Amino acid sequence: xxxxxxxxxxxxxxxxxxxxxxxxxxxxxxxxxxxxxxxxxxxxxxxxxxxxxxxxxxxxxxxxxxxxxxxxxxxxxxxxxxxxxxxxxxxxxxxxxxxxxxxxxxxxxxxxxxxxxxxxxxxxxxxxxxxxxxxxxxxxxxxxxxxxxxxxxxxxxxxxxxxxxxxxxxxxxxxxxxxxxxxxxxxxxxxxxxxxxxxxxxxxxxxxxxxxxxxxxxxxxxxxxxxxxxxxxxxxxxxxxxxxxxxxxxxxxxxxxxxxxxxxxxxxxxxxxxxxxxxxxxxx
Numbered sequence: 001x002x003x004x005x006x007x008x009x010x011x012x013x014x015x016x017x018x019x020x021x022x023x024x025x026x027x028x029x030x031x032x033x034x035x036x037x038x039x040x041x042x043x044x045x046x047x048x049x050x051x052x053x054x055x056x057x058x059x060x061x062x063x064x065x066x067x068x069x070x071x072x073x074x075x076x077x078x079x080x081x082x083x084x085x086x087x088x089x090x091x092x093x094x095x096x097x098x099x100x101x102x103x104x105x106x107x108x109x110x111x112x113x114x115x116x117x118x119x120x121x122x123x124x125x126x127x128x129x130x131x132x133x134x135x136x137x138x139x140x141x142x143x144x145x146x147x148x149x150x151x152x153x154x155x156x157x158x159x160x161x162x163x164x165x166x167x168x169x170x171x172x173x174x175x176x177x178x179x180x181x182x183x184x185x186x187x188x189x190x191x192x193x194x195x196x197x198x199x200x201x202x203x204x205x206x207x208x209x210x211x212x213x214x215x216x217x218x219x220x221x222x223x224x225x226x227x228x229x230x231x232x233x234x235x236x237x238x239x240x241x242x243x244x245x246x247x248x249x250x251x252x253x254x255x256x257x258x259x260x261x262x263x264x265x266x267x268x269x270x271x272x273x274x275x276x277x278x279x280x281x282x283x284x
Contacts, residue, residue, distance in 0.1 A: 011110045013162070014211045015086025018108055022062050022207035030063055031205040034247060037189065038103045038132045039069045045130060045251075046073055046101075053099040053128070057092060059119070060105035062207060070101065088115055092122040099128050104249075106133035107164060108211065116177035126258035129179060135164040136186055136248030141236040145196065149228035153221060162212055170252050179254035180261055187249040192242045196232040197225075199245050 025031075057078045058065045065079050080090060088111055100119050109115050119129055165173075167184050174182035193199045203209050237243050255261060 011213055013108050013110055014213050015082065015088070015108065015110070016084065017086075018207070018211045019082060019084060019086060021209055021211065025205050025207035026063065028205050030207070031202045032063060033191075034134075034189065034206070034249070035061075035063060035104055037187075038249060039066050041187065041251075042066060042101060042103065042130065042132070043069050043073060045253075046070070046099075049128070055097050055124075056099035056101065057097050057122075059090065059100055059102040059131075061101075061103040062105065066101055066103055074099070090115070090118045090122060092118070094121045095124045097122050097127055098124055099130070101129075102131040102133075104132060104134060106131060107135060107162070112165070113173050113176055116173055116179070120177045120179050120256060123256035125256055126260065127256040129174075129252070129254050129256075131253075132187075132249050132251050133165070133170070134247065135170065135250040136166055136188075137246050138164050138248045140246055141232060141244060142196065142199065145228045145232040145235065146224075148231045149224050153224045153227050162210070164248070165250070167250060170250055174252060174254040177254075178257070180257045182252070182254040184250060184252050187251065189247040189249065191245045191247065192238065193245060194242060196229040196243060199243070 053074055055076060055078075056070075056074045057080050058067060058070070059080045060082050061079075067077055067079060070077055080092065083089070088109060100123060106112055106115070116129075123129065167186055171182050171184045174184075191199075193202070200209075232243055233241070
């Protein structure tokens with residue numbers, strides 16, 4: 001039997017550290033405005049699907065998950081939390097779910113193609129995956145400000161903000177996982193803060209601070225932090241001196257293949273919104 005010689009997926013994120021940071025955020029009092037926005041949007045998008053979902057699971061959504069809002073829409077919703085080890089394994093039987101949802105979790109997955117493939121196997125034929133993840137140009141202002149500050153104060157740049165997938169990458173990964181009718185779109189949220197330090201305090205209470213494996217381990221120099229805040233204010237402030245922070249929320253939707261579904265269009269010809277695709281993919 002031929003052996004699989006493909007190289008292992010490189011790990012970018014310390015997922016065990018992520019879980020510790022999320023628990024710390026919960027103890028501090030979490031900042032949930034992005035998660036609340038996604039949960040409300042998730043309800044609206046599912047409301048457009050004219051069908052019932054008998055078995056649903058919320059995969060790795062941080063905090064209290066999506067349960068409080070979705071339970072009014074769904075008959076049952078299991079919550080799947082990541083193991084303390086940070087392993088990316090879903091304890092779900094094959095063909096056991098009608099619906100898989102996830103909010104603000106997939107951006108910190110090392111092997112997203114593998115996780116999507118697990119979800120594909122867990123979905124029943126014509127089962128739906130609907131998820132939201134951080135991506136695109138999220139925190140581009142903070143990334144640029146830190147890079148400029150470190151280049152000036154320390155003569156080099158270290159990884160500070162995680163690399164995020166873009167829209168086309170995510171759509172390709174859905175197809176690679178064997179899911180049908182994949183559709184993606186972006187919800188851009190611009191939040192304003194009094195200072196870069198106020199933004200960083202919110203990120204800490206989101207459990208979203210730096211978990212890159214290649215991150216710098218020592219404390220950041222005070223001079224670098226002050227320069228970063230200065231650069232941020234100079235480049236990304238409005239006329240009232242408040243700074244802007246960009247968050248791009250990538251929505252992804254796809255279905256487990258079923259013979260009743262439409263055949264996919266040729267690449268580049270899709271002009272259907274996420275809401276329309278969800279409606280069309282559902283059984284009437």
